[in-house]
Amino acid sequence: MRRTDVEVSVCESGSDIGGGVRRTGWLAVTGLLLAVLAVPVFGPVLGLPTAAAEESRRVIARVHTDAVAVFVDDTGSEPRLTLGSKADVDGVPGKRFEADHVLFHVEDNLRRQIPANPSYAFLGESGDWIWLAPMTWQPDVLWPGFNTESIPAGVLDGNQVALTLESVSGPGNFHLYSIDVEGEPEHLLQVGDQRGCWRTTSMCMPTGLFPSPVGTCCGYEPMRPSPVRR
Secondary structure, eight states: OOOOOOEEEEEEEOOOBTTBOOOOOOOOOOOOOSOOOOOOOOOTTTTOOOHHHHTTOEEEOSSEEEEEEEEEEOSSSSOEEEEEEEEEETTEEEEEEOGGGEEEOOOGGGEEEOOSOGGGGGGOSTTOEEEEOOSSOOTTSOEEEEEOTTSOTTSSGGGEEEEEEEEEESSSOEEEEEEOTTSOEEEEEEEOSSTTOOOEEEEESSOEEOOEEEESSOSOOOOOOOOOOO
């Protein structure tokens, strides 16, 4: 199977950590997958990538995961925001992983066609195939979300953190959307063939969010976040 590398840069920003106003600086965070798009790949276990392909990273599949999780790291001289992941694996709910230690596998049974509803035109042409991770739990498929529950209310000014999808390389497009109260899609993040489509979404604290990551091209596609100064 041909491997396709995709890099995505995600930034996070916040302020007022530990009582004083603080902006996040550059963080050494690499390797986190916002979504691994889909997946006609074959390996020793039920179609998962081979050990060589995953490059010693843990492949997360068929479970609930907070693929993008924000933490406050207070082990240094000053607290700072960091990105990581959590997953319900090894009998541990929300087991924490370093950003460069995991890959996420969106199963091939999540392949869907774009509906004729014009509200979904941002995904592509009606009838085109996409790989769509669910917004609600389903058995035996990856259920990825965003999470800020480890940061108590009052730690950041305004109780919000901004996540910006900065860049991507590789084939196909990447989208993130949710459904509003009227049942219409709300487009949150996008990266695609037309560069410059970067968007920022904000999350309140503490909370968990399960929008749908969407990929328009199959392959084994690692995506990387790089939190930056706001």
